[in-house]
Amino acid sequence: MKNLRHNPLLMIPGPVNVRDDIMEIVSKSVVPHRSLEFSKTLERTYENLKYVFQTKDDVYILTSSGTGAMCAAIDNIINSGDKVLCLVNGIFSMRWADIARAKGAQVFLIEVPYGCAVEPKVLREFLSNNSDIKIVTMAHSETSTGVVNNIKALCKIVKEYGAISVVDGISSVGVMECKKDEWDIDILISASQKGFMLPPGLSFLSVSMRAWDLYNKCVYHNEYFDWKRYDYAMEYNTVPYTPAVNLICALNVLLAEYKNEGLENIISKRAKYAEILRAGLRNMGLELLANNDEISSSAVAAVYSPKGIISNEIIEIMKNEHNIIIANGQGNLKDKIFRIGTIGDIGEYEINYTLNALSETLKKIC
Amino acid sequence: MKNLRHNPLLMIPGPVNVRDDIMEIVSKSVVPHRSLEFSKTLERTYENLKYVFQTKDDVYILTSSGTGAMCAAIDNIINSGDKVLCLVNGIFSMRWADIARAKGAQVFLIEVPYGCAVEPKVLREFLSNNSDIKIVTMAHSETSTGVVNNIKALCKIVKEYGAISVVDGISSVGVMECKKDEWDIDILISASQKGFMLPPGLSFLSVSMRAWDLYNKCVYHNEYFDWKRYDYAMEYNTVPYTPAVNLICALNVLLAEYKNEGLENIISKRAKYAEILRAGLRNMGLELLANNDEISSSAVAAVYSPKGIISNEIIEIMKNEHNIIIANGQGNLKDKIFRIGTIGDIGEYEINYTLNALSETLKKIC
Numbered sequence: 106m107k108n109l110r111h112n113p114l115l116m117i118p119g120p121v122n123v124r125d126d127i128m129e130i131v132s133k134s135v136v137p138h139r140s141l142e143f144s145k146t147l148e149r150t151y152e153n154l155k156y157v158f159q160t161k162d163d164v165y166i167l168t169s170s171g172t173g174a175m176c177a178a179i180d181n182i183i184n185s186g187d188k189v190l191c192l193v194n195g196i197f198s199m200r201w202a203d204i205a206r207a208k209g210a211q212v213f214l215i216e217v218p219y220g221c222a223v224e225p226k227v228l229r230e231f232l233s234n235n236s237d238i239k240i241v242t243m244a245h246s247e248t249s250t251g252v253v254n255n256i257k258a259l260c261k262i263v264k265e266y267g268a269i270s271v272v273d274g275i276s277s278v279g280v281m282e283c284k285k286d287e288w289d290i291d292i293l294i295s296a297s298q299k300g301f302m303l304p305p306g307l308s309f310l311s312v313s314m315r316a317w318d319l320y321n322k323c324v325y326h327n328e329y330f331d332w333k334r335y336d337y338a339m340e341y342n343t344v345p346y347t348p349a350v351n352l353i354c355a356l357n358v359l360l361a362e363y364k365n366e367g368l369e370n371i372i373s374k375r376a377k378y379a380e381i382l383r384a385g386l387r388n389m390g391l392e393l394l395a396n397n398d399e400i401s402s403s404a405v406a407a408v409y410s411p412k413g414i415i416s417n418e419i420i421e422i423m424k425n426e427h428n429i430i431i432a433n434g435q436g437n438l439k440d441k442i443f444r445i446g447t448i449g450d451i452g453e454y455e456i457n458y459t460l461n462a463l464s465e466t467l468k469k470i471c
Numbered sequence: 472m473k474n475l476r477h478n479p480l481l482m483i484p485g486p487v488n489v490r491d492d493i494m495e496i497v498s499k500s501v502v503p504h505r506s507l508e509f510s511k512t513l514e515r516t517y518e519n520l521k522y523v524f525q526t527k528d529d530v531y532i533l534t535s536s537g538t539g540a541m542c543a544a545i546d547n548i549i550n551s552g553d554k555v556l557c558l559v560n561g562i563f564s565m566r567w568a569d570i571a572r573a574k575g576a577q578v579f580l581i582e583v584p585y586g587c588a589v590e591p592k593v594l595r596e597f598l599s600n601n602s603d604i605k606i607v608t609m610a611h612s613e614t615s616t617g618v619v620n621n622i623k624a625l626c627k628i629v630k631e632y633g634a635i636s637v638v639d640g641i642s643s644v645g646v647m648e649c650k651k652d653e654w655d656i657d658i659l660i661s662a663s664q665k666g667f668m669l670p671p672g673l674s675f676l677s678v679s680m681r682a683w684d685l686y687n688k689c690v691y692h693n694e695y696f697d698w699k700r701y702d703y704a705m706e707y708n709t710v711p712y713t714p715a716v717n718l719i720c721a722l723n724v725l726l727a728e729y730k731n732e733g734l735e736n737i738i739s740k741r742a743k744y745a746e747i748l749r750a751g752l753r754n755m756g757l758e759l760l761a762n763n764d765e766i767s768s769s770a771v772a773a774v775y776s777p778k779g780i781i782s783n784e785i786i787e788i789m790k791n792e793h794n795i796i797i798a799n800g801q802g803n804l805k806d807k808i809f810r811i812g813t814i815g816d817i818g819e820y821e822i823n824y825t826l827n828a829l830s831e832t833l834k835k836i837c
Contacts, residue, residue, distance in 0.1 A: 115503065117503055129498065132494040132497055137798075172712040208694075296713070306534055328569060328570040329535065329538055329539045330695075347485060347486065350486055
């Protein structure tokens with residue numbers, strides 16, 4: 106273990122390993138949120154968030170879990186009875202349906218088996234038969250299965266049919282190519298504890314002008330997450346409510362580095378890490394839920410546990426004997442799969458180290 | 472400045488100075504939120520939160536600003552058209568009205584001048600003439616004015632008239648006597664960056680069985696803040712969504728200390744600090760918005776700027792020449808008052824240091 110920077114090593118798809126110098130900023134930055142200095146920090150942070158979101162629209166900073174940003178996204182555009190289509194291929198893409206129903210929407214699902222992506226042609230067929238769908242939700246990188254949807258194609262179709270596309274980019278923004286404006290994503294959200302390599306506590310939301318049209322027709326907004334409050338505050342480089350100031354100060358530093366390094370370089374690096382991991386897993390004879398590279402996330406790989414083995418056994422040995430934390434499956438996939446993240450402050454060394462530990466673990470119990 | 476532990480010294484009513492050893496925990500505790508270890512931390516934290524809230528009801532931990540907890544409190548009990556009475560004596564108690572209106576409530580206000588508390592007899596008179604009020608909101612310690620409402624008397628009246636009392640304890644819980652169960656407070660909220668002496672990012676919510684009755688009659692809940700999600704997660708000593716794990720680990724340590732020290736002792740200490748501050752301010756000939764000790768908060772003192780002086784001038788000198796941050800007024804009170812907090816990691820030394828610096832500042836500009 107002595108060569109590892111993190112102890113234990115977090116190889117879960119969030120929370121991720123955070124760099125020591127970034128945690129140093131987190132611990133030194135309990136600053137007054139109404140000060141001029143903090144406004145300057147916010148101004149730079151807001152600007153660089155646009156770069157990472159690949160958008161000219163504003164990106165709002167929310168103090169919440171990622172699910173808070175999901176509510177912020179659709180609670181402000183749904184009226185009771187509105188028809189919402191949810192593209193579901195895992196636990197997190199199903200969450201959009203719960204949130205939409207809680208706001209009184211009529212929810213339709215296109216649900217595909219876990220491990221699959223949603224085919225654009227299936228969406229096209231559905232929308233051509235259901236012209237009154239107002240909103241279509243989806244996950245970019247579905248963290249529960251490691252599957253990536255082709256949101257570029259999906260959002261294009263959504264736009265064609267006059268609906269609003271809502272994309273969960275929680276484990277994709279800052280990790281994989283995700284071009285909000287170029288791909289016509291109307292609403293894109295993310296969170297601090299994945300591609301942004303920070304502790305959990307912040308989430309992000311960016312909305313298009315077309316989405317604002319729906320906002321303006323919405324009767325009841327979610328006050329804590331009301332876009333107008335954030336929009337108004339941004340004009341003054343501030344935030345509506347006392348935010349997680351120290352995370353924002355750390356985010357500011359990280360985003361400046363992202364801009365220097367270049368988003369394409371970060372994305373290539375993460376793709377390479379994920380490829381090394383997948384190749385290593387397949388070399389051990391393991392089967393992944395995402396069965397081809399085209400639909401594989403750069404944030405997380407979901408792996409079937411070998412026959413007869415409950416995945417928790419693997420997870421426990423990895424933790425107790427190797428000090429590496431990997432994740433179990435969720436919902437129906439619990440104890441059937443395990444998941445290994447490739448986000449946060451890790452590199453090839455940590456991935457190979459994890460693969461070696463996994464190989465030893467499997468030899469021990471198979 | 473060399474004798475001060477904090478640089479700059481935050482004498483605002485939140486965010487507050489956080490102890491170095493607590494920030495050390497914050498910076499070392501990015502832990503997996505679904506681990507057994509974290510569940511154990513949560514179990515202890517949940518238990519000790521009940522002690523600080525003085526309640527047998529559960530206390531939910533939300534990842535949000537304090538305003539998020541305000542939404543969590545009333546978004547889950549209001550149906551469109553419900554009558555809500557808001558007792559308003561400052562910016563923050565007015566926020567309840569905004570949130571209630573956003574959910575479609577018919578909002579009634581009892582508004583008293585800033586610097587005053589709401590008289591219980593005025594509430595009684597209103598309720599005796601308006602029997603269909605379902606919910607009554609109020610602030611315990613109104614952070615914008617330093618005024619404390621007699622919520623013990625107010626909540627008793629609310630209960631007598633069969634309504635649900637909702638109390639903003641953001642700057643009072645852990646600072647002043649606030650007995651949820653004994654005082655019949657139905658819904659009590661607070662946040663991490665005041666009496667809990669942590670960075671901002673967490674908020675807390677505790678609800679009575681009577682409040683659950685209203686919850687069950689509510690048609691649309693706020694999904695991110697839905698009580699049922701938190702209630703269900705607590706059974707398994709977990710949380711519904713990825714929380715600010717490192718703040719919770721730090722909270723766990725602080726709450727254990729609170730229990731050891733004894734809430735009464737903490738409350739006496741804070742009362743003494745606030746008295747020293749008020750006495751010092753009055754000795755300088757300054758006038759406070761809260762004009763008697765009975766309605767004065769132990770968290771913050773709001774002070775009129777001397778005639779002809781814009782309070783921002785005082786704030787700037789305090790910052791630039793003394794490295795002490797104090798707060799401006801908000802809304803209509805901006806530049807007319809300044810506010811000095813007595814919460815967070817400070818003691819008599821810091822209060823006297825601040826009073827001396829203020830005295831020098833006033834001599835310079837008056």
